[in-house]
Each structure stands twice: as structure tokens, then as C-alpha cells.
Amino acid sequence: MKATFLLSVSMPIVILPVERILKYKRRPSEVHMNDAVLNPTLADAVDKGIDLEAKVHLADFFTGPWQFASLEKGAGFPNLAADGLPEAIAAQLDTPDAVEDAKNLSANRFCKILRNALAHGGILYLDEHGRSSSASPVRRFAFVSTNDPRNPTKLLFLRIGMADYRAFLQKWIDWLKTAAIDEMLARDVGLDATEAADAIVPEEAAKAVGV
Template identity: 90%
Template sequence: MGNPTHFSLEVPKRAHQLLRDLYEHLSDSDGTKLPLKATFLLSISMPIVILPIERILKYKRKPSEVHMNDAVLNPKLADAVDRAIDLEAKVNLTEFFTGPWQFASLEKGAGFPNLAADGLPEAVAAQLDSPSAIEDAKNLSANRFCKILRNALAHGGILYLDEHGRSSSSSPVRRFAFVSTNDPRNPTKLHFLRIGMADYRAFLQKWVEWLKTEAIDDILAKDVGLDAADAMDAIVPEEAVKAAAE
């Protein structure tokens, strides 16, 4: 296949295939070389996470905005995305959640720190180290969790962290922190989600599996180039088909 017919489903699938095929061939950071695994993992995750939110959820909730609306291409998938990324329900109840994520927040006070220059504040890192940070992440609404992740990926709110979850220019990258404000118009807090690289990769796999599972009934035939009857033959053993016909 060349041009995707369902951009926010097929491009994340293709990006995840690149992740599976290429990730282990890249070098780890040793503190002296560029952290190619971290950079690749982060880069490849952008279309995986952002596209379903931007081109399905956005238009499912605002159908009048139609210039990039994938929601109409697979209504079953659009409904599933809308239900899963719930405004109130806890994210740990969704099919795409896997952890351990850690959550913390920082009040604006007199002003936000410049994370680009100063890295992750130690006070925030200490919050993220506490056992409650994992429970706080689980208890985020699915909508808030996805907003933090989407906004961080879309706007560069990402920090590379070492194995201890701290900013370090000389240590290998082992974790990420995703940072977003609580309100784009009048921000009063910074939200932080922290996760290890291996756990983030596992989350991406779960996310793509969730999308494919929710969409499979409508896109299976298109994916394998068969009509609906032939597609069912492809997944149902021939013996079962014969038994059902008898």
C-alpha cells in the first residue's frame, strides 16, 4: 500500500512497524554518543499518539470542523476512541493504558521555570519518585492523560532523563518526562508524566493494538485486499466454515 486511506489508523501502524523493525539496530546512549534509541522512540511515537487524537477524536467531538476528518472513515473506531478517551473515567481502565507512569504537577506561582535551560526541577522529580505518583497517574482521567501526552509531543514539552529520572547532560537517557500546562489559555500549573523508555515502548505497542482491535471489523477486508466474505474465510478455519454450513 502507498497512500493511506485512513491516515490516523494506518500511519500509526506503519510507524509502529518501523519501531519493531529498526529499534534494536540502533545504538544506546552511553553518555558520549547521541541517544539514537531515545530520539527514534520519541520521534516515531509522535504520529502514533497524535494522529488518532487530532484526526479522529477532535472531529468526533467537533464534527463541524471537517478539513482533516478521519472519524467518518470508520465510525466504529471513532466511537471507540471517543469512549476510551473519556472526559472523566480513569485512564487505567482503558484498553490502551500500561505503566508504570508517574504524575506530578507544579503550581505556576510567580512564574514557571525554564525547563529547557534548567531541566526537571528537583522538587518535581521528588514528587515523581513517591509511590503516590504512580497512583496519581492511574487516576488521571483518560482525557487529561491523553491531553498531556499529545500536547507534550506536539509542542516539544519533553525532557530526556537518566535512570534516576533526573535531567543530566552526561548520563545515558533512560526515561522521558512529558510536560504540558493545565490550560492553554490561562495556565496555572505544569503537568508532568514520567516513564521509562522500555515502558513507553510497551505503551505504544498497546496503543496501536487497541486501535487495530477497535477497527478490525471494518478494515480487515481492505487491509488484506479481499471482499468481506473472503476476509472471514481468512480468519475462520475452513473446517469451522464447513461445520457451520452443515
């Protein structure tokens, strides 16, 4: 229940800035729900933060430790709903290289994996060892996406502990608040960044950016 609630809460927090702001900034012809016009400062901050090429560990919203692995399609993708996380992928995610590979994803790719997994139910509940287990409490998540929605050739996996995922969500909210709300107050109210940060509490900031 706790795992499902955490994911449910995180869906609008992660999806809306990507789907209704970033997509408009980059592919406006595909968008019919455009929040970017409601707060251009926030829209610019999201576009700048979710860089197409820059490594995600350089982004202000990043916190780890995330682990990344990929699986070639080959003759076909496995049925993760029935079979769970493949052991070969779980073992790959256990390696130190998996942490480095996650940190070195582009911010754009990282956010797309999260967005697609949350939007399409591509999330695996894992035990404390990072394995699929129906008999053990949920302690980790694996977010799963394809590399290309039109012609997928790989499955992409991001794994993280529940507590670390919650910390990431807080950092994501703090990033939105700092990047947009402080600047908006400085512009519209005449406060500098430090004064602006003191003038708004986290709960109010979350409401202001719709999270």
C-alpha cells in the same frame, strides 16, 4: 539517538488519533483535517476509549508504570529547557503516590498531556534516576503540558522509562487494531472477532490505522 527515534516514531501514533479523530468527534468546528469520516468504527472506538471521566488505568490502551506530578505556576513557570526537571517535581514523581495519581487521571487528561507534549516539544530526556543530566544516557522521559492552553495555571508531568514507553506504544497500537480493525473485518468480511484477529498480522493492522 534511540530516544529521539522512539519519540519521532510515536508522534503520529499518538497524535493523529487524538488530533484528527477525537477532536472532530468532540469539537468538529475546530477541525480542518478530519480522519473520522474515513473509518467511523475507528472514530467511535477512539471516542469511547479516551473517556472524558473514566480513569485511564481502566482503558484498554493503558500500561504502566506512569508517574504523575503537577507544578503550580505561582509567579511564573520555570524554563525547563534550560534548567531541566525541577528536583522538587522529580522527588514527587519518585513517590508511590505518583504512580497512583497517574493511574487515576482521566483517560482524556492523560492523552491530552501526551498529545500536547509530543506536538509542542514538551519532553524532557532523563537519566535512569529520572533526573535531567547532560552527561548520562537517556533512560526515561517526562512529558510536560499545561492544564489549560488559554489560561495555564499548572504544569503537568508524566514520567516513564523508555522501555515502558515502548511497551505503551505497542499496547496503544493493539488497542486501535482490536477496537477498529477486528470490528471492521467482522462487519465487512463476515468474520467474528477471533477469526478477524487471526486474519490480519500486526504490521498490516498498523498500516490500516495509519501507524
